Amino acid sequence: MSGLSILDNFFYPQSIAVIGASSNLQKVGHVVLKNILFGGTSTSDKKEGFKGKVFPVNLREKEILGLKTYKSVKEISDRIDVAVIVVPAKDVLKVTEECGQKGIGSVVIISAGFAESGKAGSSFQTELLSIAKQYGIRIIGPNCLGIISSSENLNLTFARVKPPAGPIAFISQSGALGTAVIEYALEEYFGMSYFVSIGNKSDIDDSDLLEYFAEDSGTKCISLYLESVRDGRRFFNSMKSAAKKKPIVVLKAGITSAGAKAIASHTGSLAGADVAYDAAIRQSGALRARTMYELFDASRALAYQPPVKDGHGIAIVTNAGGPGVIAADDAYKHGLPLATLTEQTIKLITSVCPPTWSRQNPIDIIGDATPQRYRRVLNIVASAPEVGGIIIICSRQALTQIREIVDDMIILSKSIKKPVTVSLVGIVAQEEDRILDKNGIPVTEVPERAVEAMNALFLRGRYLDRLNKSGY
């Protein structure tokens, strides 16, 4: 909470009206109400719902999920902080007007059928905005999945599952992409402070949210999936200003004419020239993710691990030659420098490794590496002044004691100020993965993704160094 913003009203309401609530299990209006009341399916959190008052609005039904319904928000005598609208597009204008008459200032419109669906929809959206302006209503949507505010146990979406709470604020211009990220979040412990599906962003947009999350103390990384921007200059300035306070990761899709054409038909806006976006994102201090995996991995790393300091190089510690080579190649492709080990570091590692260790970076400590050998080498590398961050690769070879090695990684990571990313290569080990995830160490199945995660921390470190030097 920033205490300053109109967005506080959306994320910290005391009471919510669900306009279009339904007792039909197959309807979005049912799923939204259920998610608000019970929090939504989650494996990692208690199933707790929103603690404030909830009012279902439905023209025909008398009771839904044990709550009395109302035919209109105007019938409700309590104050309503947020209304969520899930009625068909043709009825949205009317119920929005009723929200205005009731004095509701914050409305989330899930209903589709607006600017994304042709001329008639566009003029619907224009009318909607004129009603909102008349009554001073702020809108998230329409054509969106909804919002989540983790500290309030508020799951105001129709997603099937709920992400764990955590430090990532996620903004998505695509509802379906948002759904996918929420499912991923649950699986990979991608903890979210907020989730906002901005849909057609007829009113509240990415820039508003960037400014808000930049000030939020529970948010350590802001991640965006973006297809188009309404006001390029404002977006650039919002990113630039927010990047000084929080790392930002942007997956900007629609780089091609095919992609751009697809966008035009699904969220009602046109993709800008990709080159301009690319330059704007880089110059603002944000990181541009090129793939969904990079969006996931960079966000997790930036939210949970410290940045690489002073442009120092990275050490790769591995029990597997091939994956170490792949990681070194990939670091090169990213421009991520590998540390050149000093004589002293090589001497120390030699004292705890068999003579066949690689004697250089990548530090191949050989396939028969025990937990003890990993622990000793990692401690040496963590203390080496030439090393700015550590990528740990562990492949389950003949007799690798993976669980003990993983436990040591966690102890190490908590005791040092250098970032750690991990690849348990090819290891079908959901338990070990989950332990690392929950302890804030990004872990992936292929070495390339551990490099990508570390690269995000390197770029963030370099950005902060420059920022400090420039005296801002």
Place this chain on the structure above:
Amino acid sequence: MSGLSILDNFFYPQSIAVIGASSNLQKVGHVVLKNILFGGTSTSDKKEGFKGKVFPVNLREKEILGLKTYKSVKEISDRIDVAVIVVPAKDVLKVTEECGQKGIGSVVIISAGFAESGKAGSSFQTELLSIAKQYGIRIIGPNCLGIISSSENLNLTFARVKPPAGPIAFISQSGALGTAVIEYALEEYFGMSYFVSIGNKSDIDDSDLLEYFAEDSGTKCISLYLESVRDGRRFFNSMKSAAKKKPIVVLKAGITSAGAKAIASHTGSLAGADVAYDAAIRQSGALRARTMYELFDASRALAYQPPVKDGHGIAIVTNAGGPGVIAADDAYKHGLPLATLTEQTIKLITSVCPPTWSRQNPIDIIGDATPQRYRRVLNIVASAPEVGGIIIICSRQALTQIREIVDDMIILSKSIKKPVTVSLVGIVAQEEDRILDKNGIPVTEVPERAVEAMNALFLRGRYLDRLNKSGY
């Protein structure tokens, strides 16, 4: 089996000696013997081991895993087709010589401590080859994980798990990478006909195996993880010749000086200039994978799906706008053309979709798509002459009936000659994934990987078209 090659002796033996077998559960010599006898852990196959005779060789123990042991292969009266050696490096020369004296022609040497580990090891390896030459022994290894021949239930490795049987022959220059691929194979139903860890490839190498697998009727795709090549010209010619018969996917690592230095220390050979490799792989007709995921995804697609014919464009069918845009962007990056839908195709799709469908490719059939709508649209697209292959994206939105849609994908894929790849975006649905995998439809969690898989099929189709036009 080719019936022609020295390699038949390795993959189709009647009897095997395990030199260095052990009853100590912590030793590689125990794991190898156990894997030969019982086949190794697998979730998808019956646990069946090698049907021929197995002879453990050990100096001290009398019986291992219920089998009588021998102090030397020379004590065994039966004929031995293959010996696998897991004794320490210093004893390898002696036992290899005994193999020669016993008349064993095929030896797999798992033991490390040869050319990969410095000068002394290199001269060991030279001596080893001179003994082999003297007795006419062929060697796989040393410093390797072993071999698998699926049709014979022969798992002659020390890997923890066993891949399912299938059409992919996998060659790995890194044992650890090989282990990772085997674990992945089990998880993702990456079915293997053969697996060969070539280690230091002192004798049998990638070129020998390419030539062998090109003639093997059970192999539909040859996949290699490669770090260096001994004889560049021969390797190029082997690839070029094999590519005419089978698709080949190569992950060539060590593109950088850091990667190359790491390689030198772990398999005893030097990486060549990356540019030369790149050109050679492309010109030969093989596909160069850039990441481990691409190696996995391209191999699965090429092994299980038909190539894209006549350079036709691809259709993307999705219930999710954002992931469709990401897929379109990614196709562009790969140079994979999207089909331009004809008026006729658009008319047909319009007749079975709500008016808000995208009316172009990517074909966004909207978030509320039912199994019926997917089925109808997929049938139209499959029959459209302008479409050469279909990427199906399915995101679990509010009420998506994922299982029924997946079942329809399988029916469709079996009834058409166009390739299909799938992304169940963000769906935590191991069951549906497994069903698709087992039916030969490559499925991934992010759209980018479904595009990568289709791109491999497009490139293979284009290669075959050119091959046919050039009249061989």
